[in-house]
Amino acid sequence: MHDAGHLKMTSLCAILLVTKSSGGHGRFVFNYPKDPQRKHEIIDYTTGDEESDAETINENMPGDDADKRSIFSRIESEADPIPSRKRVDVASRNDDGDEILLGFKKSYLADFLLPRSNSIRDFQLTVDEMTFLGQPISFTKASRDIDLREDKKKDDDENVMDSQDIDQSVGTKLPPTTKPANRLSHFHLVFVLEPPELELSQQVDKMFKHVIAKITAALYYEQERCDYVRQQSDLIMQLNAARLDKSPDELMQLTLKKSTLARTIADVYDAISTDSTAHVLVNDYIDISLQIPSFSPFNQADNRQDLDEYTQFPVITPHKTLLLLEDPQEILKAMPLDANPTLVQLIQIITPTQRLGDLISLLDCSLAQIYRIVAHLIYWRKAKLIDVITTKNIYVTSPSADLRYLNALAADFSQHCPKLDLITLLSELNTPAPSKLEDIIPITFKEQKTIYFDAIAYLLRKGLIVQLHAYILVMVPPYIHMGKQGSHDHSKIISTPISSPEQASEAERNWLNSITAGKPEETRSLFDRLIQYFNGHHYLEEILLQENISRKDLRLVTDRFEALNALYILWHYGTGY
Amino acid sequence: MSVSDYIRIGTDYRVGTPPRLVSVFFTMFDEELGPSLLYEVPEGSIKPLPNSTPLIDFSSISEYIIPKSDLCGHLVSVCTGPYKVMGVPVMIRNKKYKRRMLVFNLSFVFDRNADTSSYEPVARKIARVLTSLEMESDFLWKTETRSSVYNIIEQLLEDLNNYCECQIPINETNALNLKLFPTYPNPQPVYDYQVPICTVDLNTLIDMNWDITVKKVVAHINGVYHVKKIAEIADVDYKLARECMEHLLYYGCIIMIDIFQFSNIYAVRPEIMRIIEDETVQTECISYVTEPGAIPSPFSKMFSLYCSLKRDVTLKMWIEENKVASLNIDTRRFITFGVTKGFLQRVHKYPVLPASAAISCKLDPHLKKLLNGRHHYDDICTSERYSTKDLDKLLCDIPEIKFIWK
Structure with missing residues (x-):
C-alpha cells in the first residue's frame, strides 16, 4: 500500500518574462506554456460600481462565502451594464493589456511582478494558491522609489553622460527622447508554482537554488554583454503586435521559431515541469544545465533528522556498473563539444554486464576518475548505478512500477527485444516465486543469454523491476545485554543489531570471542573482518565482492550465528534502487 | 489500538503546526x-x-x-x-x-x-x-x-x-x-478494496454534531471489513463511504490496509531496518501482536517471523511452516502491525490478459477488461464479488493469462 511512486519535485505551472524600459512601463513579454494549467482557478470578478450606492466587497473568500460572493457579483452585473470601468492603474493603457493570464490581466502581472524596490533579490509573492518566484534584475543605479518624473530626468541625464552605452557609441546624436524607452532597465523571469499544501518552502528553495539563480544569471550576463534580453523582448513584442490573423497556437509556434529566448524558456519549462534535465545554450553563448536533483523516489518521505544529505546517494564501488537511461547516441548528442573525452568514451563502451573496475584498463584512467564521471552521469539522470547483470541475480517487479499502460509498454518492449514478451517475462520473474535469471532462461536460449540481459536492462531502465538482495543481519541476543543493563524488563525481549567492532560493548565482545573460541586464527580473523557487514545494511553479493571471499567462507561465519539463532536474512531491494 | 503514535513512521507524514507570529x-x-x-x-x-x-x-x-x-x-x-x-x-x-x-x-x-x-x-x-x-x-x-x-x-x-x-x-x-488548526497533506485516494483501521478510539471522539454519514460509517470500522463492505452494511453510497474514509484519513484517525486473507503474500520492505534500531517500536510490536493474557515471545522471535514472510510463501504456508499457532500471536494483528508501520508490504497479484490474446479468450467481456495490469485480485474480487478461489478457478486454466506480482 505504500507505493509512493515518483512524486513530482516541483509543481511549476508557467514561466513568465516581464521587462521594463527606463522611463517606460512594465510590459508583459512572454509566457510559456500558452495556457498554463492551473489546479485552482482564481475567480475573477470585477470591482464595485463607482456610481451606485451599493457597496461592494472585493473579497475572494473560499468555502462558506462562495455563495455570498456570487450574489454580490450578480447584483453588480445587474446594476452595472458596462463591464469595463475606469481604472486607476496606468498600466492598462498598455496595448497588450487585455489578455487574461492566470486570472490577471497581463499588464497587471507586468506591473506587480516588477517590484518598485530594487532591493529585492529573491522575489516571492503568493496570491491564493499561486506563488511567483524570481530574481528581478535592475539595470538602473537610481533608486526606483523616487517620483517617476524625477526618474525620467535622471535617465535622460545618464544617457547623455553614459559613454559605455553601446548604442550611444555608434549613433552619436540620436534624439534623447527615444533613448530612455529603448534601454532595458528591468527584467524579471518569473516562475509560477502551485505546490500542494505544506510543500511550498521546500520547493521554493530548490527552484531558487537549482533553476532560477542559474538561468537569471545567464540572462543578466547576456543582457550586459550584448543587450540580449531587450532585443529578444522587442522581437517577441513585434511578433505579438503583428499577430492579427494568427491563432494563439500559431503565434506561440512562430515565437518559438523566431526567438531563441522564448525557446530557452520553453525548454526550461518542459524539463523542470516534467522533473527532468534541461540543457540550454543561452543566446548560443552560455551553456547551462538545469534540473531539480533527486536521487531516490523515496527521498521526499525522509524528514528524519539522523539522515544527512548524502544518505540517499548511491555508493559507487568497483563491482557495480552503470546503466545508461537513454540511448548512448542521444546522450552524446546532448553533450557540449568540449566534453571530457574519457566521459565520451565511457558512454560509448559501457555495458551493464561489465564492472566499473574493469573500465580502468579499457579507458586508461584511474578509478577515481571513473567514479567522478559515473557520479556526474547519475546526477544528471543519464544513468543509474546497478549491480552487474548476471544469471545469478533475482529480480522482482518494482513496487513503484507503473503497469497502467502495460500493452503499450509491451509493444515498445518488443521493438527492443523482439524475441521476448514483456508480460511473460515479468510474470516468469515472480511465478511461482522470485527466481534467479538462470532459472528463467529456457535451455534453448542458454547460448544467447545476452538477449535476456538486454531485456533486464530495459526493464531496469524503465523502473519496472528491482533487484532483490539478501541483506545479512546479526542481532545480539537479549541475554547478552542483561548483565550490562541490569534487570530492565525490556532487555528480556528487545534485540539490537550487532555493533561494529569499535563500538561493541564489553558484553558483546565477550560474546563474539566466545563464538570463535578455539577456532583457528584464520577463522577468527575472517570473523573480525566480516562482522562489520552484518548490521543489515549490506547484502550477500556485496560482501563477497567487497572482501573477495567465496560463498563458502561467508557460510562459515554465518552458520555460527545461525546456530545461535542470531542470524537474520532480510530479502528486499534496498533503499537506493 | 495503541499504534497511533508510531503509525506514520513509514509514511510521508508532515503536519503544518502553526508557525510563530513575529x-x-x-x-x-x-x-x-x-x-x-x-x-x-x-x-x-x-x-x-x-x-x-x-x-x-x-x-x-x-x-x-x-x-x-x-x-x-x-x-x-x-x-x-x-x-x-x-x-x-x-x-x-x-x-x-x-x-x-x-x-x-x-x-x-x-x-x-x-x-x-x-x-x-x-x-x-x-x-x-x-x-x-x-x-x-x-x-x-x-x-x-x-x-x-x-x-x-x-x-x-x-x-x-x-x-x-x-x-x-x-x-x-x-x-x-x-x-488555528494544523494543516495536513491531502490524503491518498481511497479504494473500495481497502480496509480502514482505527488509530484512535473514534467512539470517544464522536459527538452529535458529526455528519450522519460519517457516524454511520465509523460504526463499522473494525480493521476487517473493506470500504465497500462497510458501505453496504452501513447502507451508505459507495462514493460517500470513500469520501468519509478520506476525511478520516486526512485527520489521521484511520489508515488503510489490505484485505487480510490466508492466501496473501507479504514481503519486508527496506524500512525494516528502522524497527531493529528502534526499541520503542519493538516493545510496541510485542504488546500489539501478543494475544491477550498470553506470555509474549521475545522480539527476536517476532523479527525472525517477519523475515520469513517471503514472496514465495502464502500466509497459510507461513503459519504452518513456523507453527505460528503455538506462539500466542494474533496473526492478523501481526500482519497489520507490519503494514501500518510501513516495513511490510502486501505483494499483490495482477492478472494480465495480453492484448493479442484478448479476442480469442472466452471470458466474460467485462472481466476481460479488468485484466489490463491496473487491477489486482483484491480489486477485482471486491468489485466483481468473487472470492479469491473463484477468481483463481476462472483464470488459472487460461494459459494466455499471466500473473504479475507487485
Missing part, C-alpha cells in the same frame, strides 16, 4: 500619504524607531500590502528579507470616501520559510469581519472606532502565539473568534 500590523491607504502604517505590534517591527531598525522595509513591499484593485480580495503573501508578510488587502468602494474607495490590510509577519497554511483561513476571516464592520458602522473610517484595531492586533499576536486561539470583543455586538 508581528501584526494594520495599514490603510491614506489620501495624501499613500499606503500608511497605522498600528503595529510589537512596536518598531515596521516603523523605524530612533535606536532600532525595523524588521521590514515597509516602503519596499507597500505595493503588495496596499495594492491596486486586482490583488485586493486575494490572500497575498510577499517575502522580504528573512520575513514573509501575509494578509488579505481589501478595497471597499463607496462615494462617501474621499477617493471613492477605502483600502486596508491587516497583515501578519512570519519567518520566511514558515508554513503559513494554518493562518490562511484566519487572515481571510479577519478581512471578512473588518469588511462587514466597516460596511455596517464605518468602523475603520471613523477614527474613534478605528483605534480599537490596535487592541485587536495586540491580543491577536499574544493569544495566537500562546494559545493558538483567541476571542476578542470588538463592540457590544461583535467579537472576533479565531482558532
Whole structure:
C-alpha cells in the first residue's frame, strides 16, 4: 500500500518574462506554456460600481462565502451594464493589456511582478494558491522609489553622460527622447508554482537554488554583454503586435521559431515541469544545465533528522556498473563539444554486464576518475548505478512500477527485444516465486543469454523491476545485554543489531570471542573482518565482492550465528534502487 | 489500538503546526500619504524607531500590502528579507470616501520559510469581519472606532502565539473568534478494496454534531471489513463511504490496509531496518501482536517471523511452516502491525490478459477488461464479488493469462 511512486519535485505551472524600459512601463513579454494549467482557478470578478450606492466587497473568500460572493457579483452585473470601468492603474493603457493570464490581466502581472524596490533579490509573492518566484534584475543605479518624473530626468541625464552605452557609441546624436524607452532597465523571469499544501518552502528553495539563480544569471550576463534580453523582448513584442490573423497556437509556434529566448524558456519549462534535465545554450553563448536533483523516489518521505544529505546517494564501488537511461547516441548528442573525452568514451563502451573496475584498463584512467564521471552521469539522470547483470541475480517487479499502460509498454518492449514478451517475462520473474535469471532462461536460449540481459536492462531502465538482495543481519541476543543493563524488563525481549567492532560493548565482545573460541586464527580473523557487514545494511553479493571471499567462507561465519539463532536474512531491494 | 503514535513512521507524514507570529500590523491607504502604517505590534517591527531598525522595509513591499484593485480580495503573501508578510488587502468602494474607495490590510509577519497554511483561513476571516464592520458602522473610517484595531492586533499576536486561539470583543455586538488548526497533506485516494483501521478510539471522539454519514460509517470500522463492505452494511453510497474514509484519513484517525486473507503474500520492505534500531517500536510490536493474557515471545522471535514472510510463501504456508499457532500471536494483528508501520508490504497479484490474446479468450467481456495490469485480485474480487478461489478457478486454466506480482 505504500507505493509512493515518483512524486513530482516541483509543481511549476508557467514561466513568465516581464521587462521594463527606463522611463517606460512594465510590459508583459512572454509566457510559456500558452495556457498554463492551473489546479485552482482564481475567480475573477470585477470591482464595485463607482456610481451606485451599493457597496461592494472585493473579497475572494473560499468555502462558506462562495455563495455570498456570487450574489454580490450578480447584483453588480445587474446594476452595472458596462463591464469595463475606469481604472486607476496606468498600466492598462498598455496595448497588450487585455489578455487574461492566470486570472490577471497581463499588464497587471507586468506591473506587480516588477517590484518598485530594487532591493529585492529573491522575489516571492503568493496570491491564493499561486506563488511567483524570481530574481528581478535592475539595470538602473537610481533608486526606483523616487517620483517617476524625477526618474525620467535622471535617465535622460545618464544617457547623455553614459559613454559605455553601446548604442550611444555608434549613433552619436540620436534624439534623447527615444533613448530612455529603448534601454532595458528591468527584467524579471518569473516562475509560477502551485505546490500542494505544506510543500511550498521546500520547493521554493530548490527552484531558487537549482533553476532560477542559474538561468537569471545567464540572462543578466547576456543582457550586459550584448543587450540580449531587450532585443529578444522587442522581437517577441513585434511578433505579438503583428499577430492579427494568427491563432494563439500559431503565434506561440512562430515565437518559438523566431526567438531563441522564448525557446530557452520553453525548454526550461518542459524539463523542470516534467522533473527532468534541461540543457540550454543561452543566446548560443552560455551553456547551462538545469534540473531539480533527486536521487531516490523515496527521498521526499525522509524528514528524519539522523539522515544527512548524502544518505540517499548511491555508493559507487568497483563491482557495480552503470546503466545508461537513454540511448548512448542521444546522450552524446546532448553533450557540449568540449566534453571530457574519457566521459565520451565511457558512454560509448559501457555495458551493464561489465564492472566499473574493469573500465580502468579499457579507458586508461584511474578509478577515481571513473567514479567522478559515473557520479556526474547519475546526477544528471543519464544513468543509474546497478549491480552487474548476471544469471545469478533475482529480480522482482518494482513496487513503484507503473503497469497502467502495460500493452503499450509491451509493444515498445518488443521493438527492443523482439524475441521476448514483456508480460511473460515479468510474470516468469515472480511465478511461482522470485527466481534467479538462470532459472528463467529456457535451455534453448542458454547460448544467447545476452538477449535476456538486454531485456533486464530495459526493464531496469524503465523502473519496472528491482533487484532483490539478501541483506545479512546479526542481532545480539537479549541475554547478552542483561548483565550490562541490569534487570530492565525490556532487555528480556528487545534485540539490537550487532555493533561494529569499535563500538561493541564489553558484553558483546565477550560474546563474539566466545563464538570463535578455539577456532583457528584464520577463522577468527575472517570473523573480525566480516562482522562489520552484518548490521543489515549490506547484502550477500556485496560482501563477497567487497572482501573477495567465496560463498563458502561467508557460510562459515554465518552458520555460527545461525546456530545461535542470531542470524537474520532480510530479502528486499534496498533503499537506493 | 495503541499504534497511533508510531503509525506514520513509514509514511510521508508532515503536519503544518502553526508557525510563530513575529508581528501584526494594520495599514490603510491614506489620501495624501499613500499606503500608511497605522498600528503595529510589537512596536518598531515596521516603523523605524530612533535606536532600532525595523524588521521590514515597509516602503519596499507597500505595493503588495496596499495594492491596486486586482490583488485586493486575494490572500497575498510577499517575502522580504528573512520575513514573509501575509494578509488579505481589501478595497471597499463607496462615494462617501474621499477617493471613492477605502483600502486596508491587516497583515501578519512570519519567518520566511514558515508554513503559513494554518493562518490562511484566519487572515481571510479577519478581512471578512473588518469588511462587514466597516460596511455596517464605518468602523475603520471613523477614527474613534478605528483605534480599537490596535487592541485587536495586540491580543491577536499574544493569544495566537500562546494559545493558538483567541476571542476578542470588538463592540457590544461583535467579537472576533479565531482558532488555528494544523494543516495536513491531502490524503491518498481511497479504494473500495481497502480496509480502514482505527488509530484512535473514534467512539470517544464522536459527538452529535458529526455528519450522519460519517457516524454511520465509523460504526463499522473494525480493521476487517473493506470500504465497500462497510458501505453496504452501513447502507451508505459507495462514493460517500470513500469520501468519509478520506476525511478520516486526512485527520489521521484511520489508515488503510489490505484485505487480510490466508492466501496473501507479504514481503519486508527496506524500512525494516528502522524497527531493529528502534526499541520503542519493538516493545510496541510485542504488546500489539501478543494475544491477550498470553506470555509474549521475545522480539527476536517476532523479527525472525517477519523475515520469513517471503514472496514465495502464502500466509497459510507461513503459519504452518513456523507453527505460528503455538506462539500466542494474533496473526492478523501481526500482519497489520507490519503494514501500518510501513516495513511490510502486501505483494499483490495482477492478472494480465495480453492484448493479442484478448479476442480469442472466452471470458466474460467485462472481466476481460479488468485484466489490463491496473487491477489486482483484491480489486477485482471486491468489485466483481468473487472470492479469491473463484477468481483463481476462472483464470488459472487460461494459459494466455499471466500473473504479475507487485
